[in-house]
Amino acid sequence: MSINVQNISKHFGAFHALDNIRLDIQSGELLALLGPSGCGKTTLLRIIAGLETADAGQIVISGEDSTHVHVRERNVGFVFQHYALFRHMTVAENVAFGLRVKPRGERPSDKQIQAKVFELLKLVQLDWLADRYPAQLSGGQRQRIALARALAVEPKVLLLDEPFGALDAQVRKELRRWLRRLHDELHVTSIFVTHDQEEALEVADRVVLMNRGRIEQVGSPREVWEHPATPFVARFLGGVPLVGDGTRPLRPHELEVQRLLPGTDTRGAVVATLRRALVLDPVVRLELEPESGAHDLIEARLGTAQFHSLGLREGDAVLVSPRSPLGAPEPALA
Numbered sequence: 562m563s564i565n566v567q568n569i570s571k572h573f574g575a576f577h578a579l580d581n582i583r584l585d586i587q588s589g590e591l592l593a594l595l596g597p598s599g600c601g602k603t604t605l606l607r608i609i610a611g612l613e614t615a616d617a618g619q620i621v622i623s624g625e626d627s628t629h630v631h632v633r634e635r636n637v638g639f640v641f642q643h644y645a646l647f648r649h650m651t652v653a654e655n656v657a658f659g660l661r662v663k664p665r666g667e668r669p670s671d672k673q674i675q676a677k678v679f680e681l682l683k684l685v686q687l688d689w690l691a692d693r694y695p696a697q698l699s700g701g702q703r704q705r706i707a708l709a710r711a712l713a714v715e716p717k718v719l720l721l722d723e724p725f726g727a728l729d730a731q732v733r734k735e736l737r738r739w740l741r742r743l744h745d746e747l748h749v750t751s752i753f754v755t756h757d758q759e760e761a762l763e764v765a766d767r768v769v770l771m772n773r774g775r776i777e778q779v780g781s782p783r784e785v786w787e788h789p790a791t792p793f794v795a796r797f798l799g800g801v802p803l804v805g806d807g808t809r810p811l812r813p814h815e816l817e818v819q820r821l822l823p824g825t826d827t828r829g830a831v832v833a834t835l836r837r838a839l840v841l842d843p844v845v846r847l848e849l850e851p852e853s854g855a856h857d858l859i860e861a862r863l864g865t866a867q868f869h870s871l872g873l874r875e876g877d878a879v880l881v882s883p884r885s886p887l888g889a890p891e892p893a894l895a
């Protein structure tokens with residue numbers, strides 16, 4: 562189901578939380594809303610869901626103006642970071658919930674509900690946990706059950722608000738790959754909110770970068786990564802404005818790092834101290850502290866072989882400059 566967000570604005574008192582948002586989401590797409598805390602991601606998601614009303618603009622779902630359609634009628638599924646499962650119900654009862662509360666005429670039979678629950682638990686690969694209670698599950702398992710519960714009513718649209726936000730880094734990584742595979746199987750139009758750029762770039766078909774209630778850029782992960790449309794996007798994707806004002810911030814893979822030797826020409830470059838080198842073969846992430854204090858820590862990323870050939874140790878002085886030519890191939894991510 563396609564979704565058209567048409568000129569949506571929202572104020573909270575005098576605060577302008579969303580400013581004339583226009584966005585077309587294609588049927589079957591997995592879209593990430595990415596941006597810093599407070600930029601309006603959740604507000605936009607809640608307006609699409611019908612949990613919040615906009616001051617102006619329309620939400621069109623599948624060609625129908627849904628702006629004033631009640632949340633119950635919109636047929637959207639939700640998974641939120643803290644959208645707890647019902648503690649007193651087993652996993653199977655939780656997943657069945659949305660079907661059991663359907664009006665009598667639409668409610669499937671007990672047998673159909675049981676079959677559907679089993680099918681969904683298999684889909685999220687947790688059918689062996691059907692009789693457990695939420696307290697007996699890990700955080701990651703709980704979020705997978707929350708997703709199964711959201712899918713039970715066959716929503717037209719799936720909305721996920723930082724669904725893996727409360728989980729540790731390793732589980733997050735596993736779950737986002739799993740979510741991508743699940744989406745490839747189901748093709749439910751899905752929007753997920755995250756402030757984690759890696760998560761958005763890895764999982765989504767397209768990424769919407771938001772800043773202070775506005776959209777800065779919409780594009781495929783590759784487009785936004787390779788061609789950030791605004792300095793904000795470049796900075797948000799890890800860039801630093803290395804060489805003076807007015808130039809595009811450079812991202813970690815766009816930086817060259819050399820050992821600082823006596824007599825080295827430092828024009829157009831930044832002198833820094835290597836604070837930390839994290840080897841994540843085939844890549845090394847470097848944290849560099851600029852001498853001038855003009856920047857925060859700078860992150861650079863080198864291939865492991867190149868890093869070893871420089872023979873750098875933590876505490877060494879280095880010279881950081883734009884890699885030339887810009888757009889040289891990025892060392893593969895770990």
Ligand SMILES: Nc1ncnc2c1ncn2[C@@H]1O[C@H](COP(=O)(O)OP(=O)(O)OP(=O)(O)O)[C@@H](O)[C@H]1O
Nearest residue numbers: 573576578596597598599600601602603604605756
């Ligand atoms: N009910 C409300 N009343 C007043 N202000 C609100 C309300 N809901 C949100 N805001 C404000 O609107 C702005 C956008 O909030 P929103 O939750 O959409 O941001 P977000 O991008 O999802 O942030 P986060 O990543 O921290 O969840 C914030 O500055 C927030 O303080």
